[in-house]
Amino acid sequence: MALLEIRWHGRGGQGAKTAALLIGDAAVETGKYIQAFPEYGPERMGAPVFAFNRIADEPILQHCGIKTPQIVVVLDPTLMETVDVTEGLPEDGVVLVNSQKSAEEIKKQLGLTSQKVYVVDASKISKEILDRDLPNTPMLGALIKASRLLEFEPMLASVQNRLKKKFPNRPEVVQGNIKAIKRAYEEVGV
């Protein structure tokens, strides 16, 4: 696999960085080379934030910022009103949005022509399963379906392991997240 670059758009507190780390971790476990890094600034809850991934079969040497990602993931649809989420996206790029709207509507809203748009209502999934609006983990499921950058089951196992370490005494949180990822994987639409 040639070098793949992903940009995550979220708001402070939504877990854009965590999502980038989780996918990076999963990719390493399947033998890939990766980078996962947030853009650090004076962050506050709710402020627009970015996180990034590089994934490749070969060692990744560059340490510059990512300006032309092939995939953009938008955790909060309201960001599309204030942030140019498609900046640097190539003609054959992919946009994945957490939204109740259809892919067609999002495509129109972003003024995209050739790029592929995927949508999933990750907030609804998260609220129904985890009782909180944390769209980052379900979006991982949707990302795998939309991009096929990793196999689904190994990614799921890796995320489960990492969440178990993060929440050793809260198995319901781990199981809930896994369920949410699976559902987003099923529900994501073009």
Next chain:
Amino acid sequence: MIVARTGNEAMAEAMRQINPDVVAAYPITPATEIVQLFSKFVNDGLVDTEFVPVESEHSACSACVGASASGARVMTSTSSQGLALMHEILFIAAGLRLPITICLVNRSLSSPINIHCDHSDTMASRDAGWLQIYTENAQEAYDTTIQLVKIAEQALLPGIASTDAFIISHGMERVELIDDKEVPKFLGERKLNYSLLDVDNPITLGPLDLQDYFFEHKRSEIDAMDNVLPIIEKVQKEFGDKFGRYYPIVDEYKMDDAEVAILVMGSTGGTAKVTVERMREKGKKVGLVRARVYRPFPKDAMTKALSKPKVVGVMDRSDTMSTLGGHLYNDARSILYKSDKQPLMKNYIYGLGGRDISIEEIEAIYGQLFDIQKSGEVDKDVVYFGVRGE
């Protein structure tokens, strides 16, 4: 074991495996996560380390000095203002020939306040008598931390292994960890010629040392610096033979037929390597030299590397504030003074306060170096690259 780790996590893992006798630290802003991660290892009983949470970085370094003088293997971690606050004690550690190792994250110094990467913090301490090794990625940061403990103890010199803030410290990468048992085996016990705690053979450390002997003692410290490069080479080779990853003193990349070259340190080395690959595909003969070991300055290896191309662009992520350009540039210029193969040289100060440097920008620098090669003239010796108003 292959894992995904940030640079901070990788250095903290190295510290866990090294299992130092004493770690004394204080999390000044901007703190490194390394100490926090390591304190968790202490809390979880994964290390036997005496962890001393002191009240400042000045005290952290002082506690390290005391512990190291008693014969302990001692490490700490800091960054930016923290290293500046240690400054006074850095000289004491080096003067007493105490092999303390610091895992450092390179960040700019205030003012203005900024927590991002440049090399002004370690550059401000470059004359303190500490070894300084700048790493390119999380893997190298991890490997170098382990190597440096052994190098420092053999040379009886303290040392700093550093990563670029956020770019490496907070960036997650694929890292290959060594088996837990292998690290202590590689390092062995710290060998002591004398110790403060050896009551049968009492010694005095740090007494008044005036005109009669001070100079001889400082001279011997300089001797240690003069003799350390073969030790570094030996430890790097031992490490490579054992774990499969070899490191050079000076990292040369596609230099053999390079017409123009960039000299750089830290994570930008990797970005520049990608740039070299891209330009080589277009038939441009460009090369890269990355200064890995910066203190002592590897005069011979560096002279050899820099004598190959016709033009060298030196990229500094710090400025001497002397109007003479950056630190690396001044060192490189100095060693080439007597060379009969002096390349034309230009200094690019870049990336202060963490400003990003892209492949395209480095390609533009190579373009300028080719222009210099063509004209045979350097129009301006020192330029500030990527700054408004230049």
